[in-house]
Amino acid sequence: MFGSVVVGIGTAGFVRIRDMLAPLPSSAAEKLTVKGFISRRILEEQQGVKQITVEDALSRDDIKVAFVCTENAAHEENIRVFLEAGKHVCVEYPMAMTHKTAVDLWDLAQEKGVVLHEEHIELLTADFKQLKKDVAGKRLEEGFLHFTGPLKSGFGFPAFSGIARLTWLVDLFGELSVTAARMEEDQENKYMKMTAQLITKEQKPLTWIEEWGPGLPRAKDINFRFDSCTMTQLPPATREPVGIFMQDLVLFSQKLLGQVPRDQLHAERRRVLHCLELADRIQQLSLQGSAQDA
Numbered sequence: 596m597f598g599s600v601v602v603g604i605g606t607a608g609f610v611r612i613r614d615m616l617a618p619l620p621s622s623a624a625e626k627l628t629v630k631g632f633i634s635r636r637i638l639e640e641q642q643g644v645k646q647i648t649v650e651d652a653l654s655r656d657d658i659k660v661a662f663v664c665t666e667n668a669a670h671e672e673n674i675r676v677f678l679e680a681g682k683h684v685c686v687e688y689p690m691a692m693t694h695k696t697a698v699d700l701w702d703l704a705q706e707k708g709v710v711l712h713e714e715h716i717e718l719l720t721a722d723f724k725q726l727k728k729d730v731a732g733k734r735l736e737e738g739f740l741h742f743t744g745p746l747k748s749g750f751g752f753p754a755f756s757g758i759a760r761l762t763w764l765v766d767l768f769g770e771l772s773v774t775a776a777r778m779e780e781d782q783e784n785k786y787m788k789m790t791a792q793l794i795t796k797e798q799k800p801l802t803w804i805e806e807w808g809p810g811l812p813r814a815k816d817i818n819f820r821f822d823s824c825t826m827t828q829l830p831p832a833t834r835e836p837v838g839i840f841m842q843d844l845v846l847f848s849q850k851l852l853g854q855v856p857r858d859q860l861h862a863e864r865r866r867v868l869h870c871l872e873l874a875d876r877i878q879q880l881s882l883q884g885s886a887q888d889a
């Protein structure tokens with residue numbers, strides 16, 4: 596069994612505890628057992644699970660795994676401390692706020708001989724699986740993905756907090772390059788809009804917009820023009836019986852048990868690092884643009 600601790604009790608932390616308390620029957624996730632949670636707040640028991648200190652979690656032999664579910668800005672520090680202690684880590688996306696940090700953390704995991712897993716539930720939704728099937732075999736001419744949502748503090752630059760959308764684009768259309776990026780921000784009104792121009796290996800343009808602000812609904816607008824047709828809506832898909840966080844828990848557990856093929860692990864690492872590299876570049880270009888405007 597892999598004793599685990601959950602770090603950060605927000606939405607994701609709550610779900611991790613819930614899923615470990617009731618894992619998918621007969622799945623690898625049954626090998627995980629939650630031993631405690633860590634929070635910067637002093638909290639009562641959560642779903643019957645007790646709060647413990649970081650020191651306790653790091654030194655206990657029965658705790659082998661940490662789930663890092665804090666706001667993005669605190670991921671690096673938490674991942675590092677658990678990897679250093681030889682614990683496996685599952686982190687909610689994005690792993691880090693720079694590409695270089697992610698490479699360092701992955702190297703550290705390798706050096707310690709432990710699993711470092713970045714959750715990507717957006718690839719596990721029924722909507723996305725259907726979209727991927729529908730896109731397969733079509734040749735993209737031009738694409739557009741616009742996300743809107745409410746702004747949260749501590750989640751960082753939109754190319755990182757919105758990495759799920761970038762991961763969609765990379766998973767659908769292959770590795771990309773950034774040709775331009777800009778950022779509009781109104782700090783007083785807690786509003787920001789990032790526009791990134793990307794290009795596929797076949798030199799086809801993709802526009803990715805992340806727009807965050809008070810009252811903006813969480814929504815995705817797509818327009819993918821192919822050689823044969825245009826897609827302007829996510830295809831309807833039937834909700835799957837196994838939740839997306841549970842699917843991710845099963846994948847992580849399979850990694851712990853050495854059940855995931857090496858080439859799948861490599862491909863996943865390559866995709867994660869590629870997306871973070873693109874996010875870095877988008878941030879750089881956006882900041883350059885803002886500096887020129889000032």
Ligand code: NAD
Pocket residue numbers: 602603604605606607608634635636664665666667687688689716747756
């Ligand atoms: P959240 O805002 O619910 O919680 C984030 C952090 O804030 C947690 O560490 C929590 O302990 C802390 N927090 C919450 N309320 C607090 C309070 N009143 N005082 C002090 N601290 C408080 O965010 P979340 O949705 O759980 O996201 C956590 C991580 O999971 C992020 O990295 C996010 O990108 C990732 N993630 C979340 C989801 C999701 O569906 N929620 C999906 C994918 C990835």
